[in-house]
Amino acid sequence: MDDIVFGGMNGGGQIALVTGASSGTGADLALALAVDGYHVALLGRRAEALKEVAERVKQLGSAACTLVCDLQDEEAVAASMKTFLKWSGDRIDLLVNVAGIPGPVGVPVGELAVTDFDAVMATNLRGPFLTMSHLLPVMCKLGRGRVINIGGNHGMRGRAGRSSYSASKWALRGLTRSAALEVGRYGVTVNYIAPGPIAVDRMRAGWEKRAEDEGVDVQTSIDRYITEMGAVLRRPSETADVVEMVRFLAGDGGRNITGQELVVDGGVIV
Numbered sequence: 001m002d003d004i005v006f007g008g009m010n011g012g013g014q015i016a017l018v019t020g021a022s023s024g025t026g027a028d029l030a031l032a033l034a035v036d037g038y039h040v041a042l043l044g045r046r047a048e049a050l051k052e053v054a055e056r057v058k059q060l061g062s063a064a065c066t067l068v069c070d071l072q073d074e075e076a077v078a079a080s081m082k083t084f085l086k087w088s089g090d091r092i093d094l095l096v097n098v099a100g101i102p103g104p105v106g107v108p109v110g111e112l113a114v115t116d117f118d119a120v121m122a123t124n125l126r127g128p129f130l131t132m133s134h135l136l137p138v139m140c141k142l143g144r145g146r147v148i149n150i151g152g153n154h155g156m157r158g159r160a161g162r163s164s165y166s167a168s169k170w171a172l173r174g175l176t177r178s179a180a181l182e183v184g185r186y187g188v189t190v191n192y193i194a195p196g197p198i199a200v201d202r203m204r205a206g207w208e209k210r211a212e213d214e215g216v217d218v219q220t221s222i223d224r225y226i227t228e229m230g231a232v233l234r235r236p237s238e239t240a241d242v243v244e245m246v247r248f249l250a251g252d253g254g255r256n257i258t259g260q261e262l263v264v265d266g267g268v269i270v
């Protein structure tokens with residue numbers, strides 16, 4: 001087990017677990033939660049990347065715990081949840097399931113490999129199911145807790161060539177709503193955020209490549225992509241746009257909101 005504890009948990013402070021915290025939205029969210037005073041557990045497969053985020057969480061004055069775990073591996077998730085609960089003293093205030101993979105792009109259903117389909121479902125749907133199955137009972141026992149699942153606006157619509165991704169994010173809505181109905185009586189909320197394109201390193205790399213291929217500058221490449229997506233606000237999301245929605249749902253503003261899908265996509269799904 002590669003898990004490491006960074007810094008002491010100084011009595012107070014709420015506790016959050018963020019999956020997919022080694023890069024992109026999850027990493028930025030973990031840091032924002034530390035700014036807000038949360039102690040943060042960071043889950044992902046890349047130990048070094050998690051460690052870097054954990055060091056920054058610690059610099060912000062919060063404790064961090066890294067959980068090196070492949071969400072596709074049921075036993076690994078069980079072991080990580082055990083480690084997490086030991087670290088947190090059986091407490092959790094916020095679970096944000098951010099980890100996800102895009103899967104094949106531009107591949108029609110008839111040509112989609114079963115292994116690719118399974119990998120997307122195992123990460124984007126079964127992963128959140130596994131963390132929720134371990135942590136919702138803990139929240140119910142505590143009589144409070146917030147779960148936020150990061151889906152995608154492709155889970156609000158069909159998308160040619162991206163069926164596994166769309167199906168996984170669409171199914172995550174069903175999981176979210178059903179769980180919300182189950183745990184509401186215990187004071188636990190479960191919600192879903194549907195981002196559109198987020199300007200993370202992975203997406204920027206794609207926009208840069210397209211700019212090169214089409215002989216245009218990167219901003220033109222971004223503008224073209226966003227126009228094709230149909231975002232009326234004509235800009236991609238920043239990780240901060242998703243982070244602020246998490247803050248809202250996790251804070252006082254979200255206390256009477258459950259089973260909902262909040263779309264943060266610049267106006268694609270309207």
Ligand SMILES: NC(=O)c1ccc[n+]([C@@H]2O[C@H](COP(=O)([O-])OP(=O)(O)OC[C@H]3O[C@@H](n4cnc5c(N)ncnc54)[C@H](OP(=O)(O)O)[C@@H]3O)[C@@H](O)[C@H]2O)c1
Binds near residue numbers: 019072099100
């Ligand atoms: N970026 C976008 O344009 C966009 C748009 C809509 C929705 N979303 C959704 O927003 C979420 C974050 O996306 P992002 O673009 O910010 O992420 P990203 O930079 O691509 O990072 C994905 C994260 O998921 C983790 N992850 C992937 N497979 C995993 C597995 N099997 N086990 C554990 N962790 C795993 C990765 O960690 P390791 O590599 O360390 O395992 C990484 O931390 C995803 O759910 C994505 O579907 C993104």
